Amino acid sequence: QQQVKQSPQSLIVQKGGISIINCAYENTAFDYFPWYQQFPGKGPALLIAIRPDVSEKKEGRFTISFNKSAKQFSLHIMDSQPGDSATYFCAASRLNTPLVFGKGTRLSVIA
Amino acid sequence: DARVTQTPRHKVTEMGQEVTMRCQPILGHNTVFWYRQTMMQGLELLAYFRNRAPLDDSGMPKDRFSAEMPDATLATLKIQPSEPRDSAVYFCASGPKLAGNEQFFGPGTRLTVL
Numbered sequence: 204q205q206q207v208k209q210s211p212q213s214l215i216v217q218k219g220g221i222s223i224i225n226c227a228y229e230n231t232a233f234d235y236f237p238w239y240q241q242f243p244g245k246g247p248a249l250l251i252a253i254r255p256d257v258s259e260k261k262e263g264r265f266t267i268s269f270n271k272s273a274k275q276f277s278l279h280i281m282d283s284q285p286g287d288s289a290t291y292f293c294a295a296s297r298l299n300t301p302l303v304f305g306k307g308t309r310l311s312v313i314a
Numbered sequence: 315d316a317r318v319t320q321t322p323r324h325k326v327t328e329m330g331q332e333v334t335m336r337c338q339p340i341l342g343h344n345t346v347f348w349y350r351q352t353m354m355q356g357l358e359l360l361a362y363f364r365n366r367a368p369l370d371d372s373g374m375p376k377d378r379f380s381a382e383m384p385d386a387t388l389a390t391l392k393i394q395p396s397e398p399r400d401s402a403v404y405f406c407a408s409g410p411k412l413a414g415n416e417q418f419f420g421p422g423t424r425l426t427v428l
Contacts, residue, residue, distance in 0.1 A: 235414045246318075246405050246419030247357070292357065296413040301347060301370075306356040 207231055209293050209305030214309045216312050222280040224308045226293035231275065233295040236269065237302070238278045250291070283312045316340045318420035320406050326426045335423045337406030338387055345412050346389045348381055349405040350421070363389065364412055390427040396427045
C-alpha cells in the first residue's frame with residue numbers, strides 16, 4: 204500500500220521554466236510534509252517542508268502548495284536551473300511514525 | 315559541520331558472504347533510520363531506532379538482515395548471507411525526533427552482490 208503517490212516519474216524542463224511535481228496522500232493524520240532533493244551519489248537532503256496549518260510555503264525559488272481537502276501537495280521550482288537537475292522526493296509523517304516517501308521524480312533542466 | 319557518516323561507501327561481494335555496513339549518526343540525534351534505495355522500489359524504510367532501542371524492523375527480511383546500535387555513535391546493518399537481489403544503495407539517516415522533523419541522510423553505501 205503506497206501511502207504517498209508522486210508524479211510524474213520524470214520531468215524535463217527548459218532553463219528558466221517552472222518545474223511542478225505533485226504528491227497525493229491517503230492518511231489524513233499526516234501532519235508534516237517535506238520535500239527532499241537528491242543529487243547523484245549523494246543522500247537525500249531536506250529542501251523545504253510544510254505543515255497542514257498553512258496552504259503555501261516559499262523559500263527562494265522553491266514553493267510548496269498544500270491542499271488539505273484534496274490531500275495533495277506540490278513542489279514548484281521557479282526559474283528552473285540546470286543545477287536543479289536531481290531526484291525529488293515528497294514525504295509525509297504523523298505523530299511518532301517515520302517519514303513515508305514517494306517514489307521520486309527525476310528532474311532534468313536543459314539549457 | 316555535523317553530518318551522518320557511513321562506511322564503506324562501496325562494497326562488492328559475492329553471494330553468500332556477510333556484509334556489514336556502519337553508520338555514525340549526528341551527535342545528539344536519538345533517532346536512527348536505515349533505508350534501501352533501488353530504481354524499482356525507491357526509498358524503502360528497513361528499520362529504525364530511538365535511543366538505541368529498535369522500534370520497528372518490519373521493513374527488512376528477518377532471516378538475513380539484522381540492525382543494531384551497539385552504542386549511541388554507531389549503528390550497523392548486517393546481511394548474512396547476501397544475495398544478488400540485495401544490491402542497492404543503503405542509507406542511514408538520523409534525526410532529533412522520530413517524526414515531524416528533518417532527517418539527515420548519510421552518503422550511502424552502494425552494495426553490489428555478484
